[in-house]
Amino acid sequence: MTRTRRLCAVAAVAAAVALTGSGCSVIPVSGPYVVDDTGSGDPLSKPFQRMIATAPQPGWGPQDVLKGLQAAMAAYDDDPTVLPQYLTPEALRGWSPDGAVTVLDDAWNWTFDLGDQDGTESVQKISVKAPQIARIEEDDTYVPLAGNWARPFELVKVEGVGYRVRSLPQGIILTKSDVARAYRPTKLYYLSSGTQDRLVVDSVRLRLKPTKTYAQVVLERLLKAPSAALQGAVSTSFPSGTRIESVRSGEDERVVINLSGPIDPLDLSGEHALMAQIRYSLTNNDVAKGRPIEVQVDGEQYSVSQPNVDQGWLDNGVNTDYYIDNGAVHYMTNEGPGGAVAGPAGQPREGYSNFALSKQGDLVAAQTSTGISITPATQEGQWQEVVQGSPQDLTAPSWHRDGSLWTFDRKNGVVLRYEPGSNRPAERVAAPGLKGWDVTRMRIARDGVRVVLTTGENIVHVGALTQAGGLMLSNVRVPTAREPGGLIEDLAWRDDEHVLVLVKSNAGQTLNEIDIGDGDVTEIPLKNRLRRVAALNEHVLAQAEKGKGKGSEILELSQDQSWKTRIESNAEAPLFPLG
Template sequence: MRRIRRLGAAIVLAAAVTCAGTGCTVIPVSGPYTMSEPGAGDPLTKPFQRMIATSPQPSWGPEQTIRGLQAAMAAYADDPTVLPQYLTAEALKAWTPSGAVTVLDEPLQFDPPEPGGAEPVQRITLSAKQVARIEEDDTYVPQSGNWERPFHLVKVEGVGYRVSQLPDGLILTRSDVDRAYRPTKLYYLNGSTQDRVVVDNVRLRLKPAETYAKVILERLLKQPSGALQGAASTAFPAGTKIESVRFGEDEHVVVNLSGPLDLLDLSGEDALMAQIRYSLNNNDVAKGRGISVLVDGEPYTSYQPDADDQRWLDNSGNTAFYVSKGAVHHMTKEGPGGAVAGPAGEQRQGYSDFAISKLATHVAARTSTGISMAPLTTQGGQWQEVIRGDDLTPPSWHRDGSLWTFDQKNRVVLRYDPAGKRGPIVVSAPELDRLRLDVTRLRIARDGVRVAVITGKNTVQVGALTTMGGLKLANFRPLTTTEEGNEILDVAWRDDEHLLVLAQSKAGQILNEINVGDGEVAEIPLKDRLKVLAALNEQVLAEAFGEKGKGPKILQLNEDLSWTSKIDSDVESPLFPLG
C-alpha cells in the first residue's frame, strides 16, 4: 500500500541561485550523495543547499531589510555573524536565537510602511501562513492559520535601516526547512520492558562540516523529544561522545565512541547496537551495511546485516482473528478459519470489544459488569472477570502482559497484571485528570510506550507510558480533532508511527492515517460504512455494515487502496495481537 513518506529524498544540486533584493545566495554543498546513487560518493551523508546571507545595504528600504534579515535567519546556524548586522545594539543585546523555530509558507507578504515614511522610524508588518513549528527538542509540529509580526526599523545615516526590536527565535520559510533539515527517525529503548526500540521522529539540521550519520548519532546521545520524555531510555552512558563515523574495510560503517563505556562489560552492547543500527539504517544511511563500534579506537561490538533479526522491532506475530457469535476464530488467507482453543472459542452472548494479548495466549472482552479474560489453550481454563465496572472502555493489552482500560464513571486509568495475583491498580494520568477529559477509547501501541485516547467525541490525543517516578500516562498532546457535530468512531495503531482514525462526519465517514511524529495525514478512500478497525503494518482490516439481512462483514484494505471482502456475513470485530 502507498504509505505516507516525509521528505527524505536528496535535494537536487543546482547552480547557485541569487535571491534578488534580499542579500541571500543559495549554493550547493558539493560531494555527498545518497544511497540511491550507488558508487557516487559518501552514503553516510545527505546533500543539501546552503544559504549564504549578506549584510544589509545602505540603499535597501524596510521591506528589503526584513527580507535580508529572514535570509540571515536561514543561514544563522552555519554563519551567525550576519544576522547581528541587521539589529541595533539594543535589539542585539535583548535577542536570542533559542526557542521554537517558526516555519512559514511562501510567499511572504509585507504591508506597506505606516504613514511617516520620511521619518527615521518605520513600522512594517510581515504576514504569511504558518505551516509548522520546530521545537527546541527538534520536534516538528504542524501548524495552520495566519501569522503576522510587526517589525520596527530605525534608519541610521549612511548605514541604512536596522531592526530595533526582534522577538526571540528564528523565522524560516518552508523552503529553508526543506533545504537544510531532514526528517529523522531516532531509536531509543522501551522504558518499561527494555525489550524493544521506540522510534522518535524529529527534524535535524544538516551541518556542512559533518556527515548526516554523525548528526544523527550526536542527537541520539541526547534525551528523546518531549513526546517520549520519561518513557524511553538509552543504552549510552552519560558522557559518551561520537568521535567519528567513517567507512572501514568492506565498506563497514565504523563508529568510534569515547567516554565511560567499559570494553570488558558488554551487558548493554546489544541494546546500544540496536539504537545505532536502526537510527542509521531507517534513515537510509549506510543501509544494508555492517556496523562496527569502537571505544577510543578499540573494538567494542559489531553487527552484520540480517534480514531475519527483527527482535528489537518485535510485534509478536501477525495472525489475524475475528469474532463470530461471541466465539473467537483464526482468520486464514482465504478468510474464515476455525475457532480458537479453550473457552474463548465457544459461542456466547454478552461479550464484546475483544482484544488479543502479545503472544496470543489470552483474550479479553468487555461485558455489562466489567472486563473478563480467558486463556487461549486446550488445557481447560475459563472466563474470569478481572476488572469490575459498568462503564469501562474496551480493553487494551500491553506487551508486558498487563490489561488496561479507562473507568469512565470514576475517571481513572486501570491496569490489571495477571502475574500480580491481585486486583487492578489505578495508574496516574495527571493531564487527563486535570482537564477532566472524558476518555471513550484507550489503545496502547505495540511498542509498549505510546498511548492513543479518544477524548469526548471529537479529539484524539497521543501520550506515553512514563516510568520515571512511578508508572504514569503523560506527555499528551492533541493529534486530530473533528468539527463540532462529527464523531471519532475508532482508532487503531498500524505501526509505531501511524495511527488509523475513523470519523463520522455529516457528509459520511472519513478514514485517515496520521503520522504521530509530524502530524502528516493521508486519507484512505471508503466505500462501505465501517464500525471497527484492526491493523498491523501492511494489514488493515475493518468490520463493515453488511447488506440488509446479512449482518456485519470484514473487509481488507488492498495495496491500491481498494477494499475486498474477507468474510461476507455474521462476523464481528477483526483482531490482531496488541495494537
C-alpha cells in the same frame, strides 16, 4: 513635523523566490542564494541545499532588507555572523535566537507603514502575517500548528548605511521551504523503560550540518535525552560521557563509528541494546542501510553488527489475523476463514464484545454488561471477570506487551491496570493530566510505551507510560493540528508512528492515518461503510457493511489503496494481538 505615508500593500511573497537563487531578481547584488552541500553523494549523508546569506546593502529598500534578514535566519545555524549585520545595536542586544523555531507557510502577507519620526529618521514599520504551520522545539520536536502568525518589524534608515531592523520578534523564523531544505525527519531509537526488550522510536526534525555527515548528526542527537513526548518513558544504553569521535566509511562498505567515553566492551556485543540503538537509528533513516557497522572505542575495534539480522528489537507479538464470528474469536488463513481459537473464547457467546488479544494471542479479554473478563485460549480456560463496570463506565480492554490488561474507568476518572495471575484487583495508575477529562477510548501501543486516547466525540491525544517515580500515564498531547471534523467511531495503532482513526461526519465517513511524529494526516479512500478497523504495520483490516440486512464482511487494504474482500460473511470486528 511628523509626516506619515501609509502603504497598505499586501503581497504574497513565495519563499522559493525570496530565499533562493531566483531571489537575485528581487534583491540586488548576489544573494541570498543556496548551494548544494558537499555531502551530496556521501552514503553516510543526505544531499541538501545550504542557504548562503549576504549582508545588507546601502541601496536596499525596507522589503529587501527584511527578506535578507529572513535568509540570514535560515542560514544562522551555519553562519551566525550575517544576521547581526541586519540589526541595530539596540535590536542586537534585545534579540535572542534561543527557543523554539517558528515555521511559517511560504506565502507571507506584508503591510507597510512608512513615516518620519521627529523629522530625523525614516522609519518603516512592517507587519508580517502568514499561516503558522509548525514549531520546532529546542528538543527537536516538530509540533504541527494551525492559525495565523502576525508580528511587527520596525526598520530605521541609518545615514550612509541603509535600513536596519530596530525591532523584531524573538527567536528564529523559518519558512516551510527553509525547513524542507535544511531539516530532515529523523527516527531515533531508545529502550522501553518498562520492559527493556523493545526499542521505541522517537520522531524528531534534525538540522543537517555542512561540516558533518547525516549519520554523525543522528548519532550525536541519539546521545542526548529523548524528546518531551518520551521523557521518563524510555532509557538509553549509552553511558553518560559517551562521545561520537567520528563516523566514516571503511573497508567492505562498512560504517565505522569511533566512540569515546566510559563504555564497557560488553555493551558492544552484537545483541546488546547499544548496538541495536545504533543500527536502527542509522538504517531506519536510510543511512548505512544494508551495510555492516563497526564500532570502535578510542580507535580500537570492539564489535561489528551485520546487516539484516532481526534480533526482535521491534517485536510486535504474534502476526496473526483474527475476527469475531457470532461472539467467538476465529483466526484467518491466507485463503480466508480459519478455525475458532481454543477454549471458551472460541465458543459462540452473546453479550461479549470489544475483544482484545495479548501479545502471543494466548489470553483473550472481552467486555460484558458487568465488566471486563479474560480467559486463556486453551481448552481448560474459563472466563473470569477481572474489572467490574458497565460498558458506559469502562473503555474497551487493551493489552500491554508485558501481559497486563488496561482500561479507563470513566465513572471514577482513573486508569486501571490488571496483572493476570497476580490474585490482586486492578490497580490504579496515576494520570494527573487526565483529571476531569471525558476519556472515551484508550489503547496501548505495541511498543509498550505510547498510549492513544480519545476525549469526547472527536479529539485524539497521545501520551506515554513513564516510569520515573512510579508508573504513570503522562506526556499527553494532541498529535495533529487538523481537526477530525466529525464523530470518531474507531481507532487502532497501525505501527509505532501511526494511528488509524475512523471518523463519521455530515460529509460521510473518512479513515485518517495520523503520523504522531509530525502531525501529518493522510486520508485512506473508502468505498464501503466501515464499522471497525484493525492494523499491524502494512496490514489493515476493516469490518464493512454489505448492505441493509446483508450483514458484514472483512475487507483488507491493498497496496494500491483499494479494498478487497477477505471474509465474505459472518465476520465482524477484525483484530490483531496488541495495538
